[in-house]
């Protein structure tokens with residue numbers, strides 16, 4: 001059984017079938033990439049995992065619990081965290097403060113759910129935030145204003161803001177979009193590192209095949225709202241259906 005199980009999900013926008021009977025099974029502890037040409041339905045699917053969209057039909061189960069009908073905040077409390085394409089950071093706060101805020105939000109949210117549980121102190125939250133910044137290679141920038149960071153560092157800061165909540169599932173929407181190659185490689189190494197140290201399951205939407213083939217254990221290929229192939233990376237490369245889907249775009 002997967003940690004994330006999607007069954008027969010359909011989503012229509014007016015006359016457009018954006019998701020067509022999509023099935024997806026993400027195994028715990030793995031990196032699962034979703035690729036496909038522009039308009040394939042990748043973001044629409046991701047939005048169904050975080051409560052931004054509700055499928056017309058089908059089910060989305062995370063860790064044995066249905067996510068349908070939950071608000072984005074409630075989904076976050078179940079252990080799902082999402083890194084957006086455009087960093088959503090507090091530009092006028094320091095890097096460390098940016099990472100402490102979601103840790104406080106997580107603590108206060110879980111306190112509401114379980115008032116008898118152990119409550120993290122401010123010092124514990126600060127320590128955890130510092131450790132997370134180290135994991136994302138940002139420790140030396142902890143006192144910098146977030147607005148002064150490079151684009152790549154801003155994206156890694158947003159990853160740190162998700163990681164500090166100790167999610168079970170991290171959703172990454174084009175984590176290296178707009179980065180130069182050296183910055184992309186650094187991000188790949190950091191994501192591999194947190195995979196080894198924290199064992200978080202990751203779902204990655206990505207156009208950059210270098211990133212996909214460096215990180216993914218499994219790849220799902222979508223086209224026109226449907227899953228066309230799901231397999232290990234070595235079987236995806238050169239797959240005729242995948243080539244066909246990408247005709248006229250970057251070759252896989």
Ligand SMILES: Nc1ncnc2c1ncn2[C@@H]1O[C@H](COP(=O)(O)OP(=O)(O)OP(=O)(O)O)[C@@H](O)[C@H]1O
Pocket residue numbers: 013016018036037038039040041042043044045
């Ligand atoms: N809110 C919406 N209303 C109407 N149509 C939408 C909406 N969101 C997405 N679509 C359409 O649904 C289809 C799938 O879009 P989606 O953004 O999921 O594709 P994608 O695979 O993520 O593409 P890209 O790689 O370009 O981000 C597209 O044709 C898009 O125009």
